[in-house]
Amino acid sequence: MSVKIGEIPYKERIQNGIKDDFMRQAVSSAQGRFRNGRLTQAEALGNWEDWRQLGSEIRAHTMENLDFYLHQLSEQVARRGGNVFFAQTAEEANEYVKNIIKNKEAKKVVKAKSMVTEEIGLNNALEEAGAEVVESDLGEWILQLDEDPPSHIVTPALHKNKQQIRETFSKKKGYQGSDTPEELAAFAREQLRQDFLAADVGITGCNFAIAESGSITLVTNEGNAEMVTSLPDTVITVMGMERIVPTWEEMEVLVSLLTRAAVGQKLTSYITAITGAKGPEEVDGPEEFHLVVVDNGRSKILGTEFQSALHCIRCAACINACPVYRHIGGHAYNSIYPGPIGAVITPLLEGYDDHKELPYASTLCAACTEACPVKIPLHEHLVRHRQIIVEREKKAPMAEKLMMKGFEQWSSHPSLYNLSAKLAKPALGPWVKDEEIENGPGPLKEWTDVRNFSVPQGQSFRDWFKQRQKDGESNGNKES
Amino acid sequence: MVSQMAIKNREAFLDKLAATLGRERRIEGVERPEWSVTPQYEVFKDKTQDQLVEILAEHCRVIHTDFKRTDRKGLVSVLQETIDEFAGKSIIMSNDTRHEEYGINEFFKAAEDRLDVHVWNPALGKKNQEIAESADVGLVFSDVTLAESGTVTLFNHKDNGRSISLLPKTFIAIIPKSTLVARMTQAAAHIHNMQEQGEDVPSYVSFITGPSNSADIEMNLIVGVHGPVKATYIVVD
Amino acid sequence: MKVSLFSTCLSDILFADVAKNTLEILERLGCTVDYPMGQTCCGQPAYNSGYLKEAKQSMKQMMKAFQDSEYIVGPSGSCISMLKEYPHVFAGDPEWEQEAKTFASKCYEITEFLVDVLKVTDVGSTFKGKVTFHSSCHMKRLLGVKEQPKILLNNVEGVELVTLPNEEDCCGFGGTFAVKNAAISQEMVSEKSRHVSETEAEYLVGADMGCLMNIGGRMSREGKNVKIVHITEILNTH
Numbered sequence: 001m002s003v004k005i006g007e008i009p010y011k012e013r014i015q016n017g018i019k020d021d022f023m024r025q026a027v028s029s030a031q032g033r034f035r036n037g038r039l040t041q042a043e044a045l046g047n048w049e050d051w052r053q054l055g056s057e058i059r060a061h062t063m064e065n066l067d068f069y070l071h072q073l074s075e076q077v078a079r080r081g082g083n084v085f086f087a088q089t090a091e092e093a094n095e096y097v098k099n100i101i102k103n104k105e106a107k108k109v110v111k112a113k114s115m116v117t118e119e120i121g122l123n124n125a126l127e128e129a130g131a132e133v134v135e136s137d138l139g140e141w142i143l144q145l146d147e148d149p150p151s152h153i154v155t156p157a158l159h160k161n162k163q164q165i166r167e168t169f170s171k172k173k174g175y176q177g178s179d180t181p182e183e184l185a186a187f188a189r190e191q192l193r194q195d196f197l198a199a200d201v202g203i204t205g206c207n208f209a210i211a212e213s214g215s216i217t218l219v220t221n222e223g224n225a226e227m228v229t230s231l232p233d234t235v236i237t238v239m240g241m242e243r244i245v246p247t248w249e250e251m252e253v254l255v256s257l258l259t260r261a262a263v264g265q266k267l268t269s270y271i272t273a274i275t276g277a278k279g280p281e282e283v284d285g286p287e288e289f290h291l292v293v294v295d296n297g298r299s300k301i302l303g304t305e306f307q308s309a310l311h312c313i314r315c316a317a318c319i320n321a322c323p324v325y326r327h328i329g330g331h332a333y334n335s336i337y338p339g340p341i342g343a344v345i346t347p348l349l350e351g352y353d354d355h356k357e358l359p360y361a362s363t364l365c366a367a368c369t370e371a372c373p374v375k376i377p378l379h380e381h382l383v384r385h386r387q388i389i390v391e392r393e394k395k396a397p398m399a400e401k402l403m404m405k406g407f408e409q410w411s412s413h414p415s416l417y418n419l420s421a422k423l424a425k426p427a428l429g430p431w432v433k434d435e436e437i438e439n440g441p442g443p444l445k446e447w448t449d450v451r452n453f454s455v456p457q458g459q460s461f462r463d464w465f466k467q468r469q470k471d472g473e474s475n476g477n478k479e480s
Numbered sequence: 481m482v483s484q485m486a487i488k489n490r491e492a493f494l495d496k497l498a499a500t501l502g503r504e505r506r507i508e509g510v511e512r513p514e515w516s517v518t519p520q521y522e523v524f525k526d527k528t529q530d531q532l533v534e535i536l537a538e539h540c541r542v543i544h545t546d547f548k549r550t551d552r553k554g555l556v557s558v559l560q561e562t563i564d565e566f567a568g569k570s571i572i573m574s575n576d577t578r579h580e581e582y583g584i585n586e587f588f589k590a591a592e593d594r595l596d597v598h599v600w601n602p603a604l605g606k607k608n609q610e611i612a613e614s615a616d617v618g619l620v621f622s623d624v625t626l627a628e629s630g631t632v633t634l635f636n637h638k639d640n641g642r643s644i645s646l647l648p649k650t651f652i653a654i655i656p657k658s659t660l661v662a663r664m665t666q667a668a669a670h671i672h673n674m675q676e677q678g679e680d681v682p683s684y685v686s687f688i689t690g691p692s693n694s695a696d697i698e699m700n701l702i703v704g705v706h707g708p709v710k711a712t713y714i715v716v717d
Numbered sequence: 718m719k720v721s722l723f724s725t726c727l728s729d730i731l732f733a734d735v736a737k738n739t740l741e742i743l744e745r746l747g748c749t750v751d752y753p754m755g756q757t758c759c760g761q762p763a764y765n766s767g768y769l770k771e772a773k774q775s776m777k778q779m780m781k782a783f784q785d786s787e788y789i790v791g792p793s794g795s796c797i798s799m800l801k802e803y804p805h806v807f808a809g810d811p812e813w814e815q816e817a818k819t820f821a822s823k824c825y826e827i828t829e830f831l832v833d834v835l836k837v838t839d840v841g842s843t844f845k846g847k848v849t850f851h852s853s854c855h856m857k858r859l860l861g862v863k864e865q866p867k868i869l870l871n872n873v874e875g876v877e878l879v880t881l882p883n884e885e886d887c888c889g890f891g892g893t894f895a896v897k898n899a900a901i902s903q904e905m906v907s908e909k910s911r912h913v914s915e916t917e918a919e920y921l922v923g924a925d926m927g928c929l930m931n932i933g934g935r936m937s938r939e940g941k942n943v944k945i946v947h948i949t950e951i952l953n954t955h
Contacts, residue, residue: 011900014898014900014901015900018900018901018904026698026699029699030699033699045519045523047517047519047522050517050519051519051520053516053517054515054516054517054518054519054520057513057515057516058515061512061513064501065506065510066497066501067494067495067497067498067501067505067506068506068507068508068510069510070490070493070494070497071490071494071506071507074487074490075487078485078486078487080680080683081485082485083485083486083487083488084486084487084488084490085487085488085489086487086488086489086490086492086493086494087489088489088492088493088496092489096488136706137696138694138696138697138705139694139696142696142697155695155696155699156696157696157697158699161698162697162698165697181697181698181700181702182700182702184697185694185697185702185704185705186704188705189704189705189706192706193613193706196706197609197613212672212675212676213671213675213680213681215681215685221692221693221694221695221705222692222693222694222705222706222707223646223692223705223706223707223708224705224706226642226646226686226706226707227646227706227707229684230642230643230646230684231609231643241497246512247512247672247675248668248669248671248672248675248681249665249668249669249672250512251668252520252664252665252667252668253520253665255664256520256663256664263695265629265689266539266542266628266629266630266689267626267629267631267664267687267689268689269543269688269689269690269691269692269693269707270686270687270688270689270692270707271631271686271687271689272684272685272686272687273681273684273685274683274684275680275681275682275683275684275685276683277683278683278684279637279638279683280638281602281638282602282636282637282638282641282683283600283602283604283605283606283608283609283638283641283643284608284609284636284641284642284643284684285642285683285684293493295493295496299496299497299500300500302497302500302501303500303501303502323886323887323889323905323908324898324901324905327901327904327905327908328901360894360897360898361898361901362891362894363854363887363889363890363891363892363894363902363905364765364854364855364891364892364894365854365855365858365887365891366854366855366858366859367854367858367885367886367887369858370858383764383765383767385767386765386766386767387767387768387769388767389767390766390767390768390769391767391769391770396767400766400893404763404766404768404771405771407758407762407763407768407771407775408763408768408770408771408774408775410757410758411726411757411758411760411763411774411775411778412757412774412775412777412778413778414754414755414756414757414778414782417726417757417758418754420730421729421730424730424731425730425731436934436937438938443896446895446896446897446899447895447896447899447934449899450895450899450902450903450906450934450935450938451903451906451931451934451935451937451938452933452934452935452937452938453930453934454731454732454930454933454934454937454945455731456731456732456733456734458733458734459733460729460730460733461724461728461729461730461733461736461737462724462729462752462754464733464737465736465740465752
């Protein structure tokens with residue numbers, strides 16, 4: 001897998017999303033709950049805007065000094081008995097991990113939920129190396145069994161209902177129980193417990209690496225990341241290079257923002273910081289620890305006007321606030337990173353060729369920007385993408401370009417504008433019935449396919465105003 | 481074998497980042513700036529220990545955790561009651577001097593015939609994990625307790641394995657009142673100071689907030705997924 | 718107080734009553750209002766579509782048209798928020814940067830101007846009916862004008878204001894989004910229409926004609942008879 005998840009064309013993906021009633025219902029109710037949770041937590045703090053400000057300052061400072069903090073991190077990890085590998089590409093990262101698996105002759109690998117390993121397609125590489133890979137986050141496990149990509153970065157199986165899950169469990173794992181979530185989860189617990197205990201290697205992502213001590217912070221509710229890092233003898237953490245903070249003090253602030261913004265919790269059930277390999281005489285934890293720091297296109301974002309997109313802490317608050325996501329679901333974005341943040345970073349990571357529609361899949365309502373706990377101006381980034389698509393990539397449709405050329409002339413020449421103000425209504429005349437158009441011509445068609453177009457009678461305001469002044473009713477206003 | 485403690489491909493990687501940032505590599509001399517706002521220090525700033533206990537108690541309801549409060553004298557009976565509620569027969573706990581201090585060793589000794597108690601012993605190696613996996617109850621002492629979020633912080637080490645709080649079916653945390661702080665800020669500052677003073681942070685620090693849970697199936701909250709399915713906190717005055 | 722009216726191109730050309738009502742409210746409250754004839758469009762259709770070069774031309778025209786104005790007031794949160802973006806758009810442009818800053822500092826959405834500048838919370842109007850208010854995204858999020866229209870509406874005699882469920886949601890207009898992503902837009906506006914119906918209000922009030930013609934057009938297509946009114950109409954009814 002890569003960032004891109006398939007080959008279905010954009011319009012078809014949108015239709016698939018819109019037609020999926022269960023998914024839309026599930027997304028809508030999840031969004032409502034997540035949003036309420038976030039707002040309740042924000043209100044409880046009372047000074048949420050200060051928290052967001054602090055979060056954004058921390059992220060900005062860290063990105064500005066990313067080389068310094070990654071250097072410090074790697075020194076500390078090594079000092080605490082860990083290995084660090086810097087991978088410029090997905091291939092380099094996968095190759096490194098594959099070699100560990102081969103050298104260890106590992107048969108079973110358990111993974112904790114990690115978006116970056118989805119991004120680089122690590123599971124395929126692990127299987128090529130001959131290991132069985134088990135995703136241990138409940139949602140990820142369901143998707144893995146069903147060979148389905150995630151549709152949300154926090155609750156990846158949001159689009160699946162319990163009947164589908166039961167069917168998957170029964171087909172792939174011989175499950176015979178009911179479709180109550182409790183029973184399904186208990187089955188997963190029992191199955192995965194055996195995998196944890198038998199695993200040779202554990203692989204995790206990373207919420208926040210702490211540069212000062214070389215620690216890796218993992219945030220979960222299920223406790224699976226704890227299993228993955230405590231039981232196998234070898235643990236590998238794969239992190240996107242931007243997932244780092246200077247010290248424990250900043251980690252704490254960002255975790256507080258993350259858990260509130262993501263799921264409306266003050267903290268999740270398990271927040272764990274692991275540092276290097278286990279110490280002398282320690283039983284739990286890895287004998288061998290590897291940290292893989294992945295670039296895979298991120299450095300193309302650094303130093304550009306999109307740099308703040310790297311501030312993202314993967315909380316999905318923007319996804320949960322997005323009305324477009326609500327109606328089309330995650331898969332419509334054709335990226336493992338859906339929603340507003342996905343529409344921003346997917347074209348940055350993989351280019352515009354396959355993802356040029358994404359920046360337009362937004363009304364620019366800015367609900368995302370408002371929700372973001374680290375103040376990434378997401379809707380502004382979408383506009384920036386559109387500028388690049390028009391100006392640099394030259395991928396805008398010809399009709400639109402002509403229209404915009406027309407706009408330029410019209411809006412910068414008051415004489416043309418005046419003329420249009422006079423002519424607009426008469427020109428629309430033939431289509432107007434009862435001050436409305438139901439079947440509009442040309443560019444109005446797409447509009448009137450969905451809704452009526454209102455055309456009240458009467459002259460333009462400027463003509464009325466001129467008349468009013470002429471008639472001397474303007475209470476002494478001077479002619480402009 | 482992959483060679484131990486290697487840092488690979490770093491220089492080219494970080495040089496490239498410095499170049500994209502349009503400057504020379506930074507290896508030293510970077511200080512955290514003074515942040516324009518620091519709201520984290522404002523939370524429950526003026527609360528007394530007793531008020532923090534109240535806040536903790538209140539939040540335990542949200543995190544599906546039973547809250548109990550007692551004093552040293554009452555501890556063993558509250559502990560007994562909690563173990564009974566969990567139908568606990570087998571218990572695993574850390575090797576911690578506080579067990580002696582709080583009379584817990586004595587209590588377990590007296591209950592030897594009813595309760596099978598294992599004290600974490602590094603000499604037994606992975607056997608400890610097996611015992612933890614089949615234990616009914618994992619018993620720990622909180623090192624730092626976060627009132628705001630209802631969180632027990634554990635500094636794991638050779639005598640206090642991570643498995644104790646993770647593998648057994650249920651989880652009991654004994655919380656000396658003195659370990660209560662307002663929120664994660666204070667715990668993080670403590671660890672940061674440790675690091676600054678050249679002390680190694682523990683290889684594993686757990687912030688545990690109630691039992692494990694998941695909402696991955698149709699957003700239904702299921703309490704008890706991979707970790708313990710039930711949790712009780714006992715605050716000791 | 719001297720005020721220059723920015724009608725917005727939409728109200729100028731299609732919905733003249735909105736601009737008339739704005740003008741009359743301002744005059745009634747003692748402002749001397751002029752209407753610079755050089756004004757055209759804020760530039761948002763081009764800017765939001767990624768046509769920066771084209772957008773800048775209309776923005777320059779706007780700055781020229783209003784260069785002598787003290788206050789620039791208009792009946793659209795969205796258009797005003799675009800005007801407020803000019804300093805950002807022209808940042809680093811030696812010729813226009815300062816001009817853009819000065820210009821932006823003079824711009825106000827009408828309800829914002831009434832409440833924050835004129836300090837008027839009751840315009841003395843009467844309007845009988847059950848109304849619900851759609852707060853437009855750009856007005857509340859980009860301009861930060863949230864409470865002002867509600868304060869004014871609540872003080873209109875005869876108005877019964879009911880909260881619109883999921884008020885924070887976008888109506889699905891989004892300028893060219895409505896035609897570029899018509900299928901998604903349809904779902905969004907249909908949802909908004911459902912929420913409006915749930916309130917059983919007779920009137921849907923808003924402060925942005927863009928949103929109102931989207932929601933109103935959809936509700937009309939669905940055969941619902943909720944009346945769509947711009948807030949200035951209510952504030953200018955005696």
